[in-house]
Amino acid sequence: KNQVEQSPQSLIILEGKNCTLQCNYTVSPFSNLRWYKQDTGRGPVSLTIMTFSENTKSNGRYTATLDADTKQSSLHITASQLSDSASYICVVSANTGNQFYFGTGTSLTVIP
Amino acid sequence: ETGVTQTPRHLVMGMTNKKSLKCEQHLGHNAMYWYKQSAKKPLELMFVYNFKEQTENNSVPSRFSPECPNSSHLFLHLHTLQPEDSALYLCASSSAGPDTGELFFGEGSRLTVL
Numbered sequence: 376k377n378q379v380e381q382s383p384q385s386l387i388i389l390e391g392k393n394c395t396l397q398c399n400y401t402v403s404p405f406s407n408l409r410w411y412k413q414d415t416g417r418g419p420v421s422l423t424i425m426t427f428s429e430n431t432k433s434n435g436r437y438t439a440t441l442d443a444d445t446k447q448s449s450l451h452i453t454a455s456q457l458s459d460s461a462s463y464i465c466v467v468s469a470n471t472g473n474q475f476y477f478g479t480g481t482s483l484t485v486i487p
Numbered sequence: 488e489t490g491v492t493q494t495p496r497h498l499v500m501g502m503t504n505k506k507s508l509k510c511e512q513h514l515g516h517n518a519m520y521w522y523k524q525s526a527k528k529p530l531e532l533m534f535v536y537n538f539k540e541q542t543e544n545n546s547v548p549s550r551f552s553p554e555c556p557n558s559s560h561l562f563l564h565l566h567t568l569q570p571e572d573s574a575l576y577l578c579a580s581s582s583a584g585p586d587t588g589e590l591f592f593g594e595g596s597r598l599t600v601l
Contacts (some may be wrong), residue, residue: 379529393499410534416504420489464530466590475590477529 377402381478396481398448398465406470413462490514493593508563510578519561522577568600
């Protein structure tokens with residue numbers, strides 16, 4: 376069964392600190408993995424995309440990693456800011472056309 | 488701006504009302520989607536349209552009726568809804584094909600059924 380699991384479910388960190396979010400998946404055949412950021416009451420916005428051959432990709436203070444062998448991905452946020460408070464959703468695309476599998480998301484709260 | 492616009496952003500309706508949600512994309516994509524997002528649950532796929540043809544109906548109750556008049560517009564017609572249908576409804580689009588890559592989402596329509 377194609378599934379995407381994220382941990383932790385929620386996280387509270389102090390402003391300026393780093394954090395890492397986890398995503399494990401069983402989706403096959405794998406096409407790509409995206410991390411989305413969703414602010415409260417808004418639609419999700421893509422942060423990074425990882426394909427099978429990529430191990431690491433950065434987008435500013437966001438760095439995503441992918442281990443295709445263990446089917447795990449992480450999103451590392453460096454020097455967190457209050458505006459990083461949001462839900463982060465891991466989405467895995469299957470290589471069968473229009474098939475996207477969503478995790479339940481990690482709710483991140485950054486406090487001053 | 489993601490290039491996907493949803494209206495209305497907020498909607499409150501009674502169980503006997505009929506209303507519609509609208510989605511428009513300006514990205515030249517050929518695939519459009521409706522998703523339902525409830526608290527603490529993954530996004531649930533409702534409908535997929537490829538080149539205006541419905542390719543997936545994910546066991547959605549008939550009180551939700553989609554309409555796709557062209558590749559840029561998608562509607563979700565609502566009638567005799569239940570309180571448990573209250574949720575954020577997200578429209579998305581992507582390029583069609585075996586490796587569709589990225590989903591572009593609208594801002595969502597927050598629906599409350601009284």
